[in-house]
Amino acid sequence: MSEQDIELEARLAEQDEFEPPGSFVEQANVSDPSIYDEFAEDWPGCWEHAAALLDWSTAYEQVLDDSNPPFYEWFTGGELNASANCLDRHLDERGDETAIEWIGELGETRTYTYRDLHREVNEFAAALREQGVEADDVVTLYMPMVPELPIAMLACARLGAPHSVVFAGFSANALATRMESADSSVLVTCDGYYRRGEALEHKPKADEGVAGVGHDVTGVVVDRLGDEYDHPMRETDHDYDALVADHAESEVEPVARDAEDMLFLMYTSGTTGEPKGVKHTTGGYLSWVAWTSHAVLDVKPEDTYWCSADIGWITGHSYIVYGPLSSGTTTVMYEGTPDYPDKDRLWEIVDEYDVTQLYTAPTAIRSFMKWGEEYPARHDLSSLRLLGTVGEPINPRAWKWYYRHIGSESCPVVDTWWQTETGGMMVTTLPGVGNMKPGSAGPPLPGVDADIVDAAGETVAAGQAGYLTIQKPWPGMLRTLYRNDERFIEEYWAEYSDTDSEDPDDWVYFPEDGAKIDDDGYLTVLGRVDDVINVSGHRLGTMEIESAIVGVEGVAEAAVVGGDHEVKGEAVYAYVITEDGYAGDDGMRDGIIAGVEDGIGPIARPEAVVFTPELPKTRSGKIMRRLLEDIANGEELGNTNTLRNPEIVEEIQQHVGGS
Ligand code: 6R9
Numbered sequence: 001m002s003e004q005d006i007e008l009e010a011r012l013a014e015q016d017e018f019e020p021p022g023s024f025v026e027q028a029n030v031s032d033p034s035i036y037d038e039f040a041e042d043w044p045g046c047w048e049h050a051a052a053l054l055d056w057s058t059a060y061e062q063v064l065d066d067s068n069p070p071f072y073e074w075f076t077g078g079e080l081n082a083s084a085n086c087l088d089r090h091l092d093e094r095g096d097e098t099a100i101e102w103i104g105e106l107g108e109t110r111t112y113t114y115r116d117l118h119r120e121v122n123e124f125a126a127a128l129r130e131q132g133v134e135a136d137d138v139v140t141l142y143m144p145m146v147p148e149l150p151i152a153m154l155a156c157a158r159l160g161a162p163h164s165v166v167f168a169g170f171s172a173n174a175l176a177t178r179m180e181s182a183d184s185s186v187l188v189t190c191d192g193y194y195r196r197g198e199a200l201e202h203k204p205k206a207d208e209g210v211a212g213v214g215h216d217v218t219g220v221v222v223d224r225l226g227d228e229y230d231h232p233m234r235e236t237d238h239d240y241d242a243l244v245a246d247h248a249e250s251e252v253e254p255v256a257r258d259a260e261d262m263l264f265l266m267y268t269s270g271t272t273g274e275p276k277g278v279k280h281t282t283g284g285y286l287s288w289v290a291w292t293s294h295a296v297l298d299v300k301p302e303d304t305y306w307c308s309a310d311i312g313w314i315t316g317h318s319y320i321v322y323g324p325l326s327s328g329t330t331t332v333m334y335e336g337t338p339d340y341p342d343k344d345r346l347w348e349i350v351d352e353y354d355v356t357q358l359y360t361a362p363t364a365i366r367s368f369m370k371w372g373e374e375y376p377a378r379h380d381l382s383s384l385r386l387l388g389t390v391g392e393p394i395n396p397r398a399w400k401w402y403y404r405h406i407g408s409e410s411c412p413v414v415d416t417w418w419q420t421e422t423g424g425m426m427v428t429t430l431p432g433v434g435n436m437k438p439g440s441a442g443p444p445l446p447g448v449d450a451d452i453v454d455a456a457g458e459t460v461a462a463g464q465a466g467y468l469t470i471q472k473p474w475p476g477m478l479r480t481l482y483r484n485d486e487r488f489i490e491e492y493w494a495e496y497s498d499t500d501s502e503d504p505d506d507w508v509y510f511p512e513d514g515a516k517i518d519d520d521g522y523l524t525v526l527g528r529v530d531d532v533i534n535v536s537g538h539r540l541g542t543m544e545i546e547s548a549i550v551g552v553e554g555v556a557e558a559a560v561v562g563g564d565h566e567v568k569g570e571a572v573y574a575y576v577i578t579e580d581g582y583a584g585d586d587g588m589r590d591g592i593i594a595g596v597e598d599g600i601g602p603i604a605r606p607e608a609v610v611f612t613p614e615l616p617k618t619r620s621g622k623i624m625r626r627l628l629e630d631i632a633n634g635e636e637l638g639n640t641n642t643l644r645n646p647e648i649v650e651e652i653q654q655h656v657g658g659s
Contacts, residue, residue, distance in 0.1 A: 024411070047475050058079035071485070079256040138162050142165075145193075146193065159252065162262040171601045173212065176209045278482075280479070283475070292425040293327050302329075305324050313538070355384060361536070362398055370567065377405070387402055391537025393569075452468060473507075493509060496508035513527065534569055535604070545604050546574075552591050574596075613648070
């Protein structure tokens with residue numbers, strides 16, 4: 001390092017507040033700080049600004065109907081179609097501009113102009129309609145990052161058929177559970193995909209999943225691998241290309257949807273083993289992602305914007321597909337991994353396509369840091385104007401590395417807190433308005449009412465840790481858990497609401513995150529307070545993993561916790577008791593790992609499996625997870641007096657040390 005570099009590093013290490021660069025503020029979509037007061041004074045009318053970013057085929061009558069909390073309705077009486085908002089309305093002015101820039105892992109590319117995408121979506125919508133898909137039928141999409149995935153999403157939206165995307169890395173079992181729960185009888189999937197240059201089969205996993213569904217399933221199969229893989233076809237499967245060819249040049253009139261009609265379902269992990277079907281609607285969700293893309297990501301039609309998430313998660317839905325396309329910009333979609341063929345792949349893409357915004361996860365940034373600054377330094381990244389992160393807390397060191405080595409200290413960094421359930425961003429700085437404080441996401445967005453409370457629901461003092469709550473509804477919020485209103489109330493509202501009240505002021509949304517707030521109103525999110533862990537920004541339920549483990553022959557009991565991990569943020573630690581007659585050996589360990597991969601997917605693979613004769617339990621018989629976490633992290637253990645079996649702790653510690 002040169003002397004200058006050392007000086008710069010030292011200055012950055014000390015600095016805990018950063019002003020947005022003047023060059024950014026000058027051109028920002030939102031740069032007037034009065035927006036906070038304006039929105040607060042005109043709530044909920046402020047959300048008309050969001051709705052105004054969309055085209056409505058029928059104007060709405062009321063911004064918010066809060067007569068039956070927590071079943072809020074937004075933009076009631078309005079009608080619109082999401083695919084028309086993402087495609088048709090851009091055709092006149094931007095028909096020949098790029099909508100999706102797809103980059104395959106092997107280096108091949110596909111560029112879709114808005115006109116191309118409109119044509120492909122219409123053709124596939126016509127094909128789905130011929131297969132019997134109608135408004136309100138849930139279509140499951142189980143596909144990797146191929147262009148046919150957003151095409152299928154928009155084709156469903158055109159027909160008014162909600163999609164349910166299942167992350168391609170999830171197991172057959174996870175697919176079956178979700179199709180069953182959503183009563184979905186159409187599946188669009190793929191023969192396989194490439195990972196690190198190698199062809200991976202996906203269709204057998206899809207078939208295994210379908211075999212576990214109790215009703216008939218019509219399949220559509222995208223051929224990604226061509227001659228490389230002669231994939232199996234079931235009797236009720238159709239080839240995607242053949243279907244589309246049969247409907248060449250077909251046009252499908254976008255189905256007018258009520259603002260409150262479901263746009264999609266997205267399953268996510270919760271405290272119990274059963275995944276939750278989060279329901280998002282057409283008017284509120286689309287307004288929310290359009291508005292946050294505008295105000296936070298500063299998206300403009302002439303940008304080349306890139307979110308490196310997978311569309312199988314909410315981030316990809318909101319900020320690869322619906323947010324950018326409703327804004328009429330160019331959205332980049334990359335199929336592969338960031339270190340193939342080399343560790344500069346992302347920077348090569350930024351350089352080559354002149355990417356203007358990059359939105360990624362802290363876990364990725366920690367990997368980039370580990371690989372070294374020489375990789376980004378090989379490329380010209382000066383096209384970048386804004387950087388963003390999402391999915392988990394970002395530590396100040398990683399934030400500063402991102403700011404300096406990717407953004408050259410000239411791009412604001414937005415640390416955006418939100419969830420599958422919130423639809424889009426909720427807490428973050430407005431990049432054209434507020435200062436940034438590394439490690440803190442920032443103030444709640446204008447019009448968002450967040451508060452940190454104690455267990456009794458009382459606001460805590462600045463600097464104190466407490467529970468994050470959202471005190472007022474917002475258009476992008478989930479409307480319910482699919483076909484389970486009771487669980488919706490139980491999971492998100494019951495904790496801090498008077499559930500007998502009809503007064504919306506008595507209803508408080510609880511995202512199950514811990515947080516603190518500073519004197520300036522900046523929030524630092526501390527992480528989940530339920531039994532959900534966050535591995536590389538992926539949300540996993542410990543109960544789901546435990547139930548996969550106890551399904552393995554010879555396992556009597558299991559407890560799963562998240563332990564700290566340098567790159568992944570958290571990693572899965574599994575403590576396992578074997579049944580009599582079974583040894584906790586390598587064979588058993590392999591079986592448990594395979595059980596988790598089959599039950600959920602490789603992302604949930606345990607970092608460590610620790611065999612133990614007992615689990616530490618309180619006198620009332622509850623597993624002391626906090627203690628198991630401390631053991632995983634090699635931390636000093638506090639008082640173990642409340643344990644029924646304190647002697648077990650030392651024994652487990654020895655096992656961890658040895659594993
Ligand atoms: C978008 C997404 C949601 C959970 C959420 C929280 C964590 C997300 C964060 C963050 C700290 C941020 N989380 N963004 N924690 N700072 N900027 O990730 O949705 O998969 O549903 O996860 O992720 O714990 O509750 P989802």
